[in-house]
Amino acid sequence: MNKNLMDFLSIIETENRYKALQFVLDRLEKKELSILEVYEEILAPALNLMVPSENENVDIWKEHVRTSIIKTILENAYPYVMKEKEEKGISISKTVAVLCPPEEYHNVGARMVTDILTILGYDAIFVDSNTPLRVIEAGMDIRKIDCIAISISNPYHLVSTRDIIEAVRKKDASVKIIVGGNAIKKAGSHADLLKADYIVTSLKELENLEGGTSHETII
Numbered sequence: 001m002n003k004n005l006m007d008f009l010s011i012i013e014t015e016n017r018y019k020a021l022q023f024v025l026d027r028l029e030k031k032e033l034s035i036l037e038v039y040e041e042i043l044a045p046a047l048n049l050m051v052p053s054e055n056e057n058v059d060i061w062k063e064h065v066r067t068s069i070i071k072t073i074l075e076n077a078y079p080y081v082m083k084e085k086e087e088k089g090i091s092i093s094k095t096v097a098v099l100c101p102p103e104e105y106h107n108v109g110a111r112m113v114t115d116i117l118t119i120l121g122y123d124a125i126f127v128d129s130n131t132p133l134r135v136i137e138a139g140m141d142i143r144k145i146d147c148i149a150i151s152i153s154n155p156y157h158l159v160s161t162r163d164i165i166e167a168v169r170k171k172d173a174s175v176k177i178i179v180g181g182n183a184i185k186k187a188g189s190h191a192d193l194l195k196a197d198y199i200v201t202s203l204k205e206l207e208n209l210e211g212g213t214s215h216e217t218i219i
Helices: 003-012 017-029 035-048 056-088 108-119 133-142 155-171 182-194 203-208
Strands: 095-099 123-128 147-151 176-180
Touching (some): 003 017, 003 035, 003 056, 017 056, 035 056, 035 108, 035 203, 108 147, 147 155, 155 182, 176 182
16 A cells, blocks of 8 residues: 555544645645546555445445545546646547446546546546436437446446346437446446447556557547
């Protein structure tokens, strides 16, 4: 475990929102860490390293509080996202809609994906959690969508995700599909059954979307 993560965990375990925010913003301001490093090495692990107690309700409370603190950090990190985008100076004329399937309310991963794609030069749209197919289709009707990135945390939503992918392809076969999230990691090779164009298990893999991937696809 890296020192930044250890120090951040010691803060967020006290549920001190301000200190947790200042810890991250200080490192971004001093350019000690990039947005990708903050997300991959600190925020994402902090969500997944909660130690369960013997009381389920207490655990849910703590998870909700920790998630809300991390969402505050993501909101306040947005100016640094745009700074990194400007510094990279990359512009990719493709629109990516980032969303979660119906009944999936864990949207932190989708928020992070949107920011990383923005830095990489895409026109990334954060559609949010719990997005029904009819809403996705409506979005496709009002603007050109080149790719849809679906973040899935709960394995129970894999079936609905598969149905969404099939429906999107029927509507517009040119739209590429990315899937990721904890449910995809847990599914392992079974995630291939979704027949997505690209399967990601880390934010860093998003850098490979242009010019070929392990699945030999590009968007």
